[in-house]
Amino acid sequence: MTGSGTLENQVREMARLAKKSSASLAPASTEKKNSCLLTIGKLLDAKREEIKAENQKDLVEGKKNGLSAAMIDRLRLSDAVIDSMIDGLGEVCNLPDPVGAFEDMSLRPNGLRVGRMRVPIGVVSMIYESRPNVTIDAAALCLKTGNSVLLRGGSEAIHSNLILAEIIREGLLQSELSGDCVQVIPVTDREAVNHLLQQEDYIDLVIPRGGEGLIRYVSETSRIPVLKHYKGVCHIYVDSEADLEKAVPIIINSKVQRPGVCNALEGLLVHKDIAETFIPTIVKALHKDGVTVKGCKQTVALAEGVEQAADDDWGTEFLDLVLVVKVVDSVIEAKDYIQHYGSNHTESILTENYTTAMQFLSEVDASAVMVNASTRFNDGGQLGLGTEIGISTTKLHAYGPMGLTELTTRKFVVFGMGQIRD
Structure with a gap:
């Protein structure tokens, strides 16, 4: 048997076990699932030195392979990150369990009571890069919603992910749940992803989380439904009736706090009526925080140190301290610009005009649309x-950050009293 065949069989067997375990996990009580999550949290705390030792192997290898400082930062499992993973497990425990909830019950003329019930999706596969803390986040959300999960992290985090997988498995077994409910693909061979994406008999949903290249590859290769977002090209429109004192800190926070994430600001649109006053102010503030500002001709003329934006700068996800600024004539032009260059991720308007705000909210298409708030709030924890x-910028079946409810689906339930159809 070839190595490829062996790997294919290994991945298929893991998927089969995940499907089998999902049948026993789905009916588990909220109390049992919460107890499991708390047990995993205790194990993370007790084994933090082992976790950091395995993580150190990844950090050493990552530096040797030339990973950027930002990637190394995402990869590091410090005590603070481990504490945050433990806190996250507790937060998920405290959230309402959507599984089994009845919704939209109605009485039909023939006496049937018809409604919907929240149920687990089944088996979720998540493919992601760096950030080994995602392993715990994904496991927590899937376990709480009764879903088995197959995790395939990046090769740069293999040691970290495997130790976390061992801890999760121990927590499952201590809680008398199947250890196969959460599995990490234990190899770095990229061919494992291809095999994973063919397991349509066992896996119900694939969620890729990472760079645009990874997500496009998964979407094009998978035989299983994929929830995705390709990139986060997020904008703020500063209306003519914006409170400009509020506007400066909102824009700075959106761009500067964490420029390398998908909900960071990439494009700033400024109404022409306030451009002469506001653009020099905001450019100065952005420069103070090390942001390179590129702009349209009007922006270049209004403020010092602004580079002329090239054609391919508009709509770019910089993931860095770079921002494009454009002067627009109206909220309609801002909306049209966003429709052309946006990525359906996060859009925000700064205005004190209620009618304008509501127009923006209703007409701009994005997974989160905000009024007088930083784009950085499009995050599951913050919402x-x-x-x-992950954050979905597709619309089937979820749009925006995917929490517990988005990891369930709904089936029809019917309560009768002997009715038969004519």
């Missing part, structure tokens, strides 16, 4: 989901 497994 009250506890944590998230």
